[in-house]
Amino acid sequence: MAHSLSKQADGIWLNARIAATGDPGNVILDGVMVVRDGLIAWLGAAAALPAEYRSADLAQHDVGRRWITPGLIDCHTHLVYGGNRADEFALRLAGASYEEIARSGGGIVSTVRATRAADEESLFLQSGRRLQALLAEGVTTLEIKSGYGLDLASERKMLRVARRLGEHYPVTVYTTFLGAHALPPEYQGRADDYITLVCEEMLPALHVEGLIDAVDVFCENIGFSVAQSERVFAAAASLGLPVKMHADQLSNIGGTQLATRFKALSVDHLEHLNEADVLAMKDSSTVAVLLPGAYYFIRETKQPPLELLRRHGIPIAISTDSNPGTSPTTSLLLMLNMACTLFRMTTAEALLGVTSHAAQALGQGHKHGLLAAGRAADFVLWDVESLAELAYWSGRNPCHAIVRGGRFSP
Ligand code: NIG
Numbered sequence: 001m002a003h004s005l006s007k008q009a010d011g012i013w014l015n016a017r018i019a020a021t022g023d024p025g026n027v028i029l030d031g032v033m034v035v036r037d038g039l040i041a042w043l044g045a046a047a048a049l050p051a052e053y054r055s056a057d058l059a060q061h062d063v064g065r066r067w068i069t070p071g072l073i074d075c076h077t078h079l080v081y082g083g084n085r086a087d088e089f090a091l092r093l094a095g096a097s098y099e100e101i102a103r104s105g106g107g108i109v110s111t112v113r114a115t116r117a118a119d120e121e122s123l124f125l126q127s128g129r130r131l132q133a134l135l136a137e138g139v140t141t142l143e144i145k146s147g148y149g150l151d152l153a154s155e156r157k158m159l160r161v162a163r164r165l166g167e168h169y170p171v172t173v174y175t176t177f178l179g180a181h182a183l184p185p186e187y188q189g190r191a192d193d194y195i196t197l198v199c200e201e202m203l204p205a206l207h208v209e210g211l212i213d214a215v216d217v218f219c220e221n222i223g224f225s226v227a228q229s230e231r232v233f234a235a236a237a238s239l240g241l242p243v244k245m246h247a248d249q250l251s252n253i254g255g256t257q258l259a260t261r262f263k264a265l266s267v268d269h270l271e272h273l274n275e276a277d278v279l280a281m282k283d284s285s286t287v288a289v290l291l292p293g294a295y296y297f298i299r300e301t302k303q304p305p306l307e308l309l310r311r312h313g314i315p316i317a318i319s320t321d322s323n324p325g326t327s328p329t330t331s332l333l334l335m336l337n338m339a340c341t342l343f344r345m346t347t348a349e350a351l352l353g354v355t356s357h358a359a360q361a362l363g364q365g366h367k368h369g370l371l372a373a374g375r376a377a378d379f380v381l382w383d384v385e386s387l388a389e390l391a392y393w394s395g396r397n398p399c400h401a402i403v404r405g406g407r408f409s410p
């Protein structure tokens with residue numbers, strides 16, 4: 001996309017309130033930020049601004065006491081897919097459960113059919129519309145999983161679309177290969193053979209093509225067993241790729257324990273997580289990613305064990321899980337609201353969950369989720385009086401402006 005010079009955000013940002021780490025307990029109330037060549041050159045209290053920047057001929061941006069946070073990070077999405085599952089929503093409202101629909105040949109597999117049938121251009125267009133909604137709320141970094149292709153060509157198509165979205169839109173995309181998301185119909189009754197295909201053909205081929213940043217598995221009774229998940233993780237490890245896991249969502253079959261043995265970046269969902277799992281996470285620096293949109297949409301009643309996570313100091317991230325089956329949302333701000341109302345997280349925890357902690361869940365804490373000298377100028381200006389408002393409103397977008405890579409976006 002062509003950006004005009006006037007869209008450059010280089011210069012001095014004055015009169016700001018800045019939550020540089022995403023932690024509302026650690027803010028600068030009379031803040032100044034200097035941006036040069038797309039990077040933050042200096043950030044701090046106005047009174048401490050070095051003389052060189054006072055005298056320099058810098059463009060001035062008066063923030064008008066608005067709040068500035070790091071660009072938001074959505075660290076768990078299935079944004080690229082064909083079609084939608086509104087018909088299945090109707091079945092569920094009539095009483096069918098997510099598991100029943102999955103077992104009767106609907107669910108993930110129906111999106112697999114639609115995704116296989118869509119060509120790359122159409123997938124790009126459908127997914128781009130969803131992405132634009134996320135970006136409008138201040139998302140500047142996003143993870144996108146494959147997992148609705150379930151054969152080499154279709155998984156490649158999804159990951160290529162994910163990469164193209166990152167090139168075309170003002171967002172940094174991290175791709176996750178989720179070949180072990182569901183059993184494709186042609187492998188019915190042969191789950192171990194499918195895992196062999198994932199490990200020996202799909203994973204190495206897509207890795208060589210540079211399409212994979214991390215590897216995920218849906219470890220669940222209706223997904224893959226611990227033993228099958230272990231095979232996928234071992235294959236990922238042999239290629240030097242980090243892993244993460246859809247774990248303990250509908251039951252606890254030991255997924256988190258396995259994930260921590262492989263030093264997983266994150267384990268995600270976690271409604272059925274127990275204390276032994278949390279202790280194992282602590283040892284492996286694994287982030288807990290909570291997905292209130294999925295909890296809400298499938299009308300789950302078992303809550304993730306927030307107190308346990310807090311007691312053991314586990315970093316908690318929040319994400320949309322944007323997908324057609326369990327979380328058809330494109331609003332990360334709504335997830336902050338739900339994390340607070342449904343899980344009783346504090347508004348401060350929720351904001352950390354989409355900044356620093358979300359960056360850690362992607363293994364990118366050194367790059368994203370935090371504003372400091374030397375880092376990329378990826379930040380959001382918010383029209384709010386207090387940071388708590390970011391989680392307080394629902395269905396309202398207080399985003400005033402977004403800067404990514406030192407340019408106003410879009
Ligand atoms: O994160 N649990 C598995 N994957 C998705 C759901 C995918 C689907 O139903 O299409 C999730 O909830």
Ligand code: FE
Binds near residue numbers: 076077078246321323
């Ligand atoms: Fe998911």
